[in-house]
Amino acid sequence: MLPxxxxxxxxxxxxxxxxxxxxxxxxxxxxxxxxxxxxGFESDERGVEVGRANLKCDPERxxxxxxxxxxxxxxxxxxxxxxxTLVLDGSLKAKLVRELVDHSWDLVVAGLPKRDRERLA
Numbered sequence: 001m002l003p004x005x006x007x008x009x010x011x012x013x014x015x016x017x018x019x020x021x022x023x024x025x026x027x028x029x030x031x032x033x034x035x036x037x038x039x040g041f042e043s044d045e046r047g048v049e050v051g052r053a054n055l056k057c058d059p060e061r062x063x064x065x066x067x068x069x070x071x072x073x074x075x076x077x078x079x080x081x082x083x084x085t086l087v088l089d090g091s092l093k094a095k096l097v098r099e100l101v102d103h104s105w106d107l108v109v110a111g112l113p114k115r116d117r118e119r120l121a
Contacts (some may be wrong), residue, residue: 001094003039003051009098010037012103014120031118036108037101051088054078055104061088065100 002011010016010029013036019028029037038054057065059081066070066084071091075083086092086100109120 001088001092001097002090003041003053003088005094006051006053006097007039009109010039013101016105031105031108031120032112034108034112036100052076053086053088054083055086056082056101056107057084057100057103058107060099061103069096079103 007018007027011018013029014032014047015031017030017038019030020026021028026038026040028035029039030086034054040052041049042052054075054077062074062082062084066074069092071087071089073085073087074080076085084100086097088097109117
């Protein structure tokens with residue numbers, strides 16, 4: 001999945017906002033004011049710019065995903081127990097990336113107050 005495709009998918013989630021609270025270059029996606037994803041860019045070892053996304057994840061699933069996919073790493077600048085970084089180098093199937101976005105969004109929504117959860121259901 002390309003970064004632009006991921007951005008479109010993130011923005012398609014209900015009541016999602018896109019912000020730059022950390023300054024230019026890192027997009028932050030929130031639902032009801034709570035972050036569920038980031039999207040930024042970093043140069044690889046060849047100097048090619050590659051997209052990277054941070055997504056919240058169940059801790060056990062996070063470890064499992066990291067062992068199965070080279071392009072899934074502990075969350076960069078995040079709580080590594082609860083966040084993964086996806087390297088958007090084309091090696092991860094779009095279906096998996098969408099599934100992980102949905103999982104992240106669902107985890108954040110589950111932690112919202114009841115009135116917000118009901119509104120988003």
